[in-house]
Amino acid sequence: MxxxxxxxxxxxxxxxxxxxxxxxxxxxxxxxxxxAWHTARPLPDATETTALVAEVLPGYEINEVDPGAALFTFYSQPLRPRNLKAMLFLDGGEYQQGATVATVKTAPRAVQHEMVALAQGRLRETGWRVLPPHVEPELTCRAGGGCTPTGGPSNVSLVARRDDTALDIHWLANPSIDGTHLTVAVYRATPPxxxxxxxxxxxxxxxxxxxxxxxxxxxxxxxxxxxxxxxxxxxxxxxxxxxxxxxxxxxxxxxxxxxxxxxxxxxxxxxxxxxxxxxxxxxxxxxxxxxxxxxxxxxxxxxxxxxxxxxxx
Structure with missing residues (x-):
């Protein structure tokens, strides 16, 4: 050789x-x-996403749906030639898979772990393959020391997949400033x-x-x-x-x-x-x-x- x-x-x-x-x-x-990724179906529109949320999360009231701009986006927008300079100079990590995102402000009156359990059951009933939830406790950090859990609600993510569609339901530990309780991101799975x-x-x-x-x-x-x-x-x-x-x-x-x-x-x-x-x-x-x-x-x-x-x- x-x-x-x-x-x-x-x-x-x-x-x-x-x-x-x-x-x-x-x-x-x-x-x-x-x-090959571009053989995937387009991202779901607002109507499809609303119906999907109603199917897997009955009782939740959707406030807004933000349709994904492209299969892969740069700062949530389709990649354009003018973005190439920003991508080259250490900002390329913003080129990510796009998703259609629904925000929910009104949620059923239940504690967080009960809402997660109900969502898991509903997803399985409707044919989704559900992965274990991911929990991120709310932390309190001190200036001179480390961070410790507050003991209150946590940020919880529940991801699932059905056919060529995947979703990520994210419960917030505390509602955001605009009152959002959770978000549902819907995106495409890897094409064959x-x-x-x-x-x-x-x-x-x-x-x-x-x-x-x-x-x-x-x-x-x-x-x-x-x-x-x-x-x-x-x-x-x-x-x-x-x-x-x-x-x-x-x-x-x-x-x-x-x-x-x-x-x-x-x-x-x-x-x-x-x-x-x-x-x-x-x-x-x-x-x-x-x-x-x-x-x-x-x-x-x-x-x-x-x-x-x-x-x-």
Whole structure:
């Protein structure tokens, strides 16, 4: 393998080839899944959401329904070209899955845990797969110390899924300023096309990434004039591409363990995208410059030195 990569003397070139193929496969799989996500049905409108809330939460009076603007939104609005600068400069985390949100101001006269239990029962009766509720106690924090639970009501989230629709019912520990007791967010589940698209896109990206690395490695072996420059640029690319993955994946894994998710976060968020998309752009730029340098003609030995004696004479 080292000989095929043009570096028979190197002990690490195979490792770098694998790392390159893996990261290229992950990025191409993320793009493929993003494209496949758009096969999902549009978000429910206000009428559908109102009917859904009435079905799963009878007795609750809806105050307002805010229809989702798009399947994925940036600050609750569809992503537009003018948003790209904000996304690049550490604001990309606001690119999130869209949802239609209903707010409820009038709730049945019951204690919180009874309302949660009634909602769980109603969801199961109407064919929803209900995950365990997630409880966040209200905390009191002191200036010089830690935070302790108040002992009062808690913020409770109940998530469920039915077919291609998921919902998140969120009870507030205390009504908000406008009197909202709870919110119901309705969004789409992962479309069936996402998994095969991710696998296929990942395999193609890994194959192409490995082939390009092999070509550049063979092309820039010494005495190529840009060997050192290409090596430095390649190191920059790997640093800027792998750092977001190593930062985002463990944090998102902990988040999934702490809270129930009827729909997992999309693949690109596990790669730190687009929250750290500036890292990806810088790495892609250094990779393109490195490939351009790899096309510089090699500086091999003088052809006269290897000529036949008859030609030399």
């Amino acid at each position: 080292r000989k095929h990569l043009g570096r028979p003397e190197s002990r690490t070139v195979v490792v770098w080839a694998v790392l390159t193929a893996v990261i290229c496969g992950l990025f191409s799989a993320a793009f493929a899944t993003w494209a 096309a996402v998994l095969p698209a991710g696998i296929g896109g990942g395999l193609v990206g890994a194959l192409l990434g490995g082939l390009v690395f092999a070509w550049a490695s063979r092309r820039t072996r010494p005495p190529h004039p840009a060997t050192n420059g290409v090596t430095a640029l390649y190191a920059i690319t790997m640093l800027f591409w792998w750092t977001p993955v190593l930062l985002a994946a463990p944090n998102l894994l902990g988040h999934h363990r702490d809270e129930p998710h009827p729909v997992w976060h999309p693949l690109w968020e596990w790669l730190g995208q687009p929250a750290l998309s500036l890292f990806f752009v810088v790495g892609a730029g250094s990779a393109l410059v490195a490939l351009a340098l790899a096309t510089v003609p090699r500086r091999d030995a003088d052809p006269l030195a290897t000529a036949t004696p008859e030609f030399a004479q």
